[in-house]
Amino acid sequence: MTLFLPQPNHIHKPPLVPYRRLRKPYTLPVISAVSGKQLxxxxxxxxxxxxxxxxxxxSEGYVLLDVRPDWEREKARVKGSLHVPLFVEDTDNGPITLLKKWIHLGYIGLWTGQRFTMFNGEFTLRVLEAFPDKKSKVLVVCGEGLRSLMAISKLHGEGYKSLGWLAGGFNRATERDFPEIEGSEELRFATIGGASYYLLKLLVLLQNFGKESR
Structure with a gap:
């Protein structure tokens, strides 16, 4: 004999929310960078x-858009470039954020000097203010080339179609590439901070000493 148990009418499955609706571009920087690389x-x-x-x-009318955070730009910047940071420092002091900051400091911050950041929610708005004509030729640049890939992915989605990307970022630049530099550091060293900065300075000093002793 087969028993049929009654099913309660009040039990129902919640509707499925499509993954695309849950996703926000600034929460998936890796995907943004991949999209930028594909472009x-x-x-x-x-x-x-x-x-x-x-x-x-x-000669071609491109304007340099620097998307590095403020503290990197303060060290070294190209004269005449425009600045709209893609990431800004996260100043939230809530318990969860403080825990993340401590973890970040222990694993990354002490060595690289990088601060705990968040996506700049005003990035698109500020770029629109700087470049109201979406046909503007914009050369997007950061320190290592990754954040600028995220930026071009976002800007391309906003309708900018004359974008350029500085391959490898300022890290690959030499003094001859950008002759007019403002700030106290070389462009290629502006991203470096923390303990790694002092190690780099020591290596440069030893390298120069070796050249002079030859």
């Missing part, structure tokens, strides 16, 4: 080598 690979965004940047800006 470069496909040719929709122009890849510019550091040695070409000066000519691209002077």
């Amino acid at each position: 470069v690979t496909s040719g929709e965004v122009r890849a510019v080598e550091p040695k070409e940047a000066k000519t691209v800006v002077a």
Whole structure:
């Protein structure tokens, strides 16, 4: 004999929410960077080598958009470049954020000097203010090339179609690539901080000492 148990009418499954609706671009920076890289690979965004940047800006009408955070730009910046940081320092002092900051400091901050950051919610708005014409030629740059990939992914989605990306960022630039630099550091060293900064200074000092002793 087969028993049929009655099913309560009040029990129902909650509706499924599509993953796409839950996702926000600024919570998935890796995906944004991959999308930016795909734009470069496909040719929709122009890849510019550091040695070409000066000519691209002077002769082709591109404007340099620096998306590094404030503390990196303060160390070294290209004269005449515009600045809209993609990430800003997270100043929230809630218990969860403080815990994340301590973990960040222990694993990353002490060695690299990088601060705990969050996405700049005003990034798109400030870029629109700087470049109201979406046909503007914008050469996006950061320290290592990753954050600028995220930025071009976001800006391309906003309708900017004449974007350039500085391949490898300022880390690959030499003094000859950008002759007019403001700040106390070389462009390629501006991203470095913390204990690694002092190690780098020591290595540069030893390298120069070795050259002089030859």
